[in-house]
Amino acid sequence: MDERKFWAERFEAERGRLRAVALRMLGSHAEAEDAVQEAWLRLERAGEGGIDNPAGWLTTVVGRICLDMLRARTRRREEPIEGDEGEVRPADPGVPADEQAALADSVGLALLVVLERLAPAERLAFVLHDMFGVPFEEIGRIVDRSPAAARQLASRARRRVQGLRQAPSxxxxxxxxxxxxxxxxxxxxxxxxxxxxxxxxxxxxxxxxxxxxxxxxxxxxxxxxxxxxxxxxxxxxxxxxxxxxxxxxxxxxxxxxxxxxxxxxxxxxxxxxxxxxxxxxxxxxxxx
CATH class of the missing domain: 3.10.450.50 (Nuclear Transport Factor 2; Chain: A,)
Structure with a gap:
């Protein structure tokens, strides 16, 4: 089989999961698609050689892409879910209402609102570990932290998602x-x-x-x-x-x-x- 065709098939096999990761990270269908497409371009540029675990490699790449996008969003001081009046609105106004409803059904609109209030690294740690079971060792490499620090990020995010008071422990x-x-x-x-x-x-x-x-x-x-x-x-x-x-x-x-x-x-x-x-x-x- 042609090598490019082989890797294209492997990527397509992972596309749904990668899109789900990106969607929960970004809260936007359009941005999630962009992140997944960028992962494919990076796979092509990598030459596919030496990738022993394509699923893990692609998850790591998508996580890093999403983290960069969230940090850029933070720097622009965007509020993609909550408006100035505190009224919940879609993360991506360009996405059809039925798609936004599907996202809310699959993730939970309240959860999306809470996720938007997390720091980018906290959001990534929580989504990857709690929703997709990615080990903290791998998450740590994405956010440039130790596994213990990645665990702390997820723990803080989890407390906020669960609605617990953030009194200093x-x-x-x-x-x-x-x-x-x-x-x-x-x-x-x-x-x-x-x-x-x-x-x-x-x-x-x-x-x-x-x-x-x-x-x-x-x-x-x-x-x-x-x-x-x-x-x-x-x-x-x-x-x-x-x-x-x-x-x-x-x-x-x-x-x-x-x-x-x-x-x-x-x-x-x-x-x-x-x-x-x-x-x-x-x-x-x-x-x-």
């Missing part, structure tokens, strides 16, 4: 205390205070833009990380980065660096410094 308050202690110790030049909140095997890494601003590309171990952060962070603020605790560095009145942190067992195990303007623009940052 004891676990959240403990994590916030750790990050706040790290920030205070860094500002004060408190080496011992930094060691107290860093895991002995903590790893720090920075993107290329952060390196150009003076950061080291990678640091291993609590002693080295504490030494590097001692006396710094004077321009940093506590923040939620896509719902996760971290730091936002304000320079010249603008957000220039985002510092993401992973915590385990009450200590910081990973720190990532991000200064790429495009990546920063894609984050939902809330100062706390």
């Amino acid at each position: 004891a676990g959240y308050e403990r994590r916030k205390g750790v990050v706040a202690a790290f920030l205070a110790a860094s500002r004060d030049g408190d080496f011992s205070g930094l060691l107290a909140v860093l895991d002995p095997e903590v790893v720090f890494h920075a993107d290329a833009d952060a390196v150009r601003l003076g950061a080291l590309a990678e640091i291993h171990g609590a002693q080295a990380v504490a030494a590097d952060f001692k006396g710094k962070a004077t321009a940093a603020r506590l923040a939620l980065i896509d719902g996760d605790l971290g730091l936002a560095v304000i320079l010249g009145g603008a957000l220039r660096i985002v510092v993401r942190m992973e915590l385990e067992g009450g200590r910081i195990v990973e720190i990532e410094s991000i200064a790429d303007p495009a990546r920063i623009a894609a984050f939902e940052v809330e100062y706390i």
